[in-house]
Amino acid sequence: MKEHVSHNIDRGEVVIHVRNLIKSFGDMHVLRGIDLDLFKRENLVVLGRSGTGKSVLIKIISGLLKQDSGIVDVLGEDVNSLRGRDLDQLRLKIGFSFQNSALYDSMTIRKNLEFPLVRNMRNLTRTEINRSVESVLDAVGLLQSINQMPSELSGGQRKRIGIARTLILRPEIMLYDEPTAGLDPITCIEINNLINQVQEQYHTSSIIITHDLTCARQTGDRIVMLLDGQFKRQGTFDEVFDTDDERVKTFYNYNFLNNEQI
Numbered sequence: 734m735k736e737h738v739s740h741n742i743d744r745g746e747v748v749i750h751v752r753n754l755i756k757s758f759g760d761m762h763v764l765r766g767i768d769l770d771l772f773k774r775e776n777l778v779v780l781g782r783s784g785t786g787k788s789v790l791i792k793i794i795s796g797l798l799k800q801d802s803g804i805v806d807v808l809g810e811d812v813n814s815l816r817g818r819d820l821d822q823l824r825l826k827i828g829f830s831f832q833n834s835a836l837y838d839s840m841t842i843r844k845n846l847e848f849p850l851v852r853n854m855r856n857l858t859r860t861e862i863n864r865s866v867e868s869v870l871d872a873v874g875l876l877q878s879i880n881q882m883p884s885e886l887s888g889g890q891r892k893r894i895g896i897a898r899t900l901i902l903r904p905e906i907m908l909y910d911e912p913t914a915g916l917d918p919i920t921c922i923e924i925n926n927l928i929n930q931v932q933e934q935y936h937t938s939s940i941i942i943t944h945d946l947t948c949a950r951q952t953g954d955r956i957v958m959l960l961d962g963q964f965k966r967q968g969t970f971d972e973v974f975d976t977d978d979e980r981v982k983t984f985y986n987y988n989f990l991n992n993e994q995i
């Protein structure tokens with residue numbers, strides 16, 4: 734269980750507001766009326782089986798995909814109506830931590846971290862760039878790897894660098910796409926701890942999408958479960974799974990009893 738629910742969550746301030754969100758691909762109806770509020774400084778976990786539309790949801794929130802209908806407001810902006818520079822400005826406030834970390838293999842860790850800074854904040858001095866890179870590497874516990882190449886790091890370390898590269902732009906919102914996918918159980922716990930540490934240290938509001946129940950239990954202040962294109966259950970971890978709904982029970986049993994990816 735998450736050791737302490739963050740006491741700094743401001744339930745009066747909504748940073749992501751989604752209403753009746755609908756998205757289909759041809760005749761595949763993926764999201765069928767999603768309502769979601771993310772509160773400031775909250776970690777919200779979206780749980781669901783593979784292929785239920787979790788990634789589609791956060792791609793729409795970050796403006797990478799367009800919805801068919803419904804409201805998607807992020808930090809007070811209607812994402813669907815933003816274009817060009819305005820959309821870029823909003824995206825700078827949203828850190829997207831991708832499943833595969835997506836580091837540049839031919840660059841050192843230092844260069845990988847400098848890249849988004851130099852591209853997005855043109856007036857920084859060399860000293861400011863160095864300070865930002867070192868500070869964010871320190872936050873993810875990998876300052877000693879600053880001159881290494883991505884190929885020299887473990888999967889868990891690469892995941893940390895991916896998170897650092899997102900944090901370096903100081904986003905207000907973090908979107909984590911399957912943060913523990915492909916990692917061993919102990920490394921998963923370390924990444925879950927890092928997600929909580931980021932919440933505390935950087936005051937981020939986050940959506941964590943996962944099918945990993947340990948990740949959900951460790952990181953989520955609140956959990957919602959995506960079933961048949963809608964949020965069917967929501968609450969604390971125990972509240973979500975205190976149900977007779979067979980689909981929810983099956984999801985729980987497969988994850989915890991069989992330790993299988995579903």
Ligand SMILES: Nc1ncnc2c1ncn2[C@@H]1O[C@H](COP(=O)(O)OP(=O)(O)OP(=O)(O)O)[C@@H](O)[C@H]1O
Nearest residue numbers: 758761763781782783784785786787788789790911
């Ligand atoms: N650009 C696209 N074009 C067509 N179909 C898509 C597109 N993106 C996603 N889909 C489909 O939408 C469904 C939901 O995909 P999504 O990636 O959101 O699942 P998910 O819940 O994140 O699963 P996973 O954990 O396996 O990534 C899938 O059936 C997928 O094939």
